[in-house]
Amino acid sequence: MSSNAITIPALQVQEKPWVDRLHEWVTTVDHKRLGILYIVYALTFLLFGGFEALIIRIQLMHSHSNFVSPQVFNRMFTMHGTTMIFFVAMPVLFGFANYMVPLMIGARDMAFPRLNAFSFWLMAFGGLLLYFSFLGGSGLYGAGNAPDVGWWAYAPLTARAFSPGHSSDYWTLALLVSGFGSIGTAINIIATVLCMRCPGMKLTRMPLFAWLNLVMSGMVLITLTPLSAAQIMLLIDRYLGGHFFDAQAGGSAVLWMHFFWIFGHPEVYILIIPSFAFMSEIVPVFSRKPIFGYPVMVAATVCIAFVSMSVWAHHMFTVGMSSYANSFFAITSMMVGIPTGIKIFNWIGTMWGGQIEFKTAMLFAIGFLFQFLIAGLTGIMLATAPFDWQLTLSYFVIAHFHYVIVGGILFALFGAFYYWYPKITGRMLSERLGKWHFWLFLIGFHVCFDVMHIPGLLGMPRRIYTYEPNRGWDTLNLIVSIGAFIQGIAILIFVWNLVSSYFNGAEAGNDPWDAWTLEWSTTSPPPAYNFATLPVVASRRPLWDLKHPEDPDSLYE
């Protein structure tokens, strides 16, 4: 394997002066270090995106508030949405995939280590471009202004006439660049999973984590690229005087909507599938049982991937499609519920009859199950087109997707942190702070996003910087804002836990959770070459076989 050649002196890092260490991190091609870079990068942007969310919430605390101007508010929700989706969720999930997939399939690195580094730096550069717009949005000599077109950047708002200056260009370029980064990473993950598995690691024996990231990468290839294409068209319109989305010249605003959502909807599954991957590793280990219905889980994921590519226009029920188109996209959207339900049921099946240990990681996993159930069901409500004519573009939608993204993805993600932090750093995260983090975030989340459904039902549209006093939305919004701040505190506790445990957390050892997948067979943190001797596996749970030679899994598969 050519990847043997690439080894980073991970162990002597400590003695070196910081310049050398920095240089090593910047030039690294080691999948573990790049994984950490991705994760740290994403956490930083979570603070920024959250910070913007807090500004939004302060402004909406009561009617006719003047905390920020309408212009600033519009930039805030645009930057919040763009940041959170493209520079928090995507990189953090790629980070874990980068770090864990090679370890779990018994490989020594990704298939293309240099491409891996290149992809990360592209994504990093994209984020910087986006935030540079705060300074350069109107040209370096003009006042700064960030993009304010919403994260869908619907035409014709992005046309020069309505979006002068460069803010929209920064938005476009940032997404284009980071998009190419994501495609690179996806190619890398696919090649790694298909070509780097250790002897005996048949596809049917791969941990679900690897499987789900394989599917996710496949989706990235097919569905992120339409966004890139649309961005290129937008640039052609803005710089070469093209007419793709220019209504005056016969161009169509609706075409952009289709292109955006052909990407946009699968995107949300690109985000949720890795979270499913976390769940599928955490739930079995803390229930002390193998995942229930492994083949079904894989099949369901592939189903979700396929169906989710034919539902995009459920974001466009109000743009005036034919009643047949509306019906079609309604049924496909509901169909996604079936394989998704299967996954939920299989996780319950995994816990059923187990010995559930309520470690922080498992608490977050259970939180995920509750919240994702509710979020999915509100999704079904939105999928029934006529109901959506009332709910769409209102705070009900905002509540729906924060329920999935925060209550689902973020919870699964926190679970993943508590589960794998010991492997990555060699030290345990504090369970005490962990419990605080969990309960505070849980309370904050529900105070914030449960209540948020109601203003939607009472007719409060999204993306409004202020509202009228006589609508009866004041109290509700105040509660929502309070919830947001509670979440903020919880996240600060989490960040503090990450930092303090790194220096004085308890020693983790190879396998603190008594788990079953290959990453736990090597040291924590793993050496640069991952495995002293390349493992050979005979079942889905090699470490179970190791610990229970009397009845190894290989007998049952």
Add this chain to the structure above:
Amino acid sequence: MALADPPGTNIFAPQSTPAKSILDLSIFVLSITGIIFVVVFTLLVYSISKFHATAAGAKREPAQVYGSTQIELAWTIIPVLIVVVLFLATARSIHAIQDAPEPPGAIDVTAIGHQYWWEFRYPKLGIITANELHIPLSDPNHPTPTFLQLLSADTDHSFWIPELAGKTDLIPNHPNRMWMDPHRTGIFLGQCAQYCGTQHAKMLLRVSVDSPEDFAAWVRTQQQPAGRNSSATAGRQVFEHTACINCHTVSGTPADGRFGPDLTHLMSRATIASGAAENTPANLRLWIQDPDAIKPGSLMPAMKLSDADLDAVVNYMETLH
């Protein structure tokens, strides 16, 4: 559910057929999803409360179960059936609302979205007005629904009166259609739902549902040209010699601008700047002096009139009944 005092924007208090049939479907969907929630929720709570690790059990691993085809089949087929039911109900209601034919007695209105105000044209009646839509009550026996054709002059907007009908977007060079047949008279509130720029938040919407008589009366007044009131000639002079007329129309005068709302019958409206402020002399004065004071980012420039001219113009506005 009526948390908001009337006139409200509560989707659970429908006052016209489309909104009503949406609510019926919603209730159906809510109850099905409610049942699903209760069932799965119970399963979850049961499994985490029953199967938590015990000191005794911690010693040895629980029985290792790998799956079960029957169970998998069960929890695949049941959801499939639920989805079929949900879909049939949905498709029916989509068709009923979206493909409803336009009866002869219907009122036609063309609604044009502008940044950040609404223009309403009644082609059959030859009326052009702004921001406050007047439509007749529709008696179920011989219905007089209103059919809106939705256009946009600039960016996307969305027409939403929660208690009368669901949303439909106004998209440049992509005409859309929607209808409503209000069952009770009164004021109905709503606002632009599709993000359309800086002042999307203050692109409010008022629909006044009138009894047939009141509606007829309203139509008659709107069809008159602007009243000529000698008391306001000074203001009219100023108005007609300022840029006002490039953007505003006052029928029967040189003012024929189309960029801003038609002012011919300004005084027949309860609000100005699409609901951003009440239509009082004070507000009018403030608005004309500095629109940003009421609606920062609106597309009407501050006209920098001298106080005298300002008073005169406001005085003139006051005569546009």
Add this chain to the structure above:
Amino acid sequence: MSAATIPPVEMPQSWTLPYRAKVGMVSLIIAESAIFTIFVVAYLFYLGKSISGPTPKEVLETPIFFTICLLSSSLTIHFAGRSLERNHRGAFLGLWALTILLGGLFLIGTGMEWHRLIYQHGLTISTNLFGTTYYSLVGLHAFHVTAGLIMLTIVLLFALAGKVQQDQFRRVDTLALYWHFVDAVWVVVFTVVYIVGR
């Protein structure tokens, strides 16, 4: 502490995995196809929607010759790979150079057509919807041809320096795969623009 080892499972007798570079290239091709699909959809969607002229019918001429050049270059690069596999260096070099030549011809063809459209018919990317969609679709393809040519040339230079060995034919084939893709895309673009589009 030293890495714990996995139970001594007996090594599976046959353990072969797909070739990395190939899998990577196929994935890239899938991604690229999606990009082209979107541009093709846009082209078809806007057919005949231009408010002002010129229309495709009036100005487009079918570039038969250059199309033949590009498509035949797929054959030459294929046989180039085979010759390298059999270690016929001379044949490899010749065919490889020929491929570059044919690709270059095609680019010149595109250049000439654009020159004609711009200076004779005044059709630019900002003239009308046809201009916008035509130049961006054909341009995107031309861009991929250019990228391909650059990579082919690099290989050629290595070959001339005698750095391309027989055992590297799989890498060369991976590059060939990309070139085949570029040709396949042209078949689609050609059909859409010069046949369906008129």
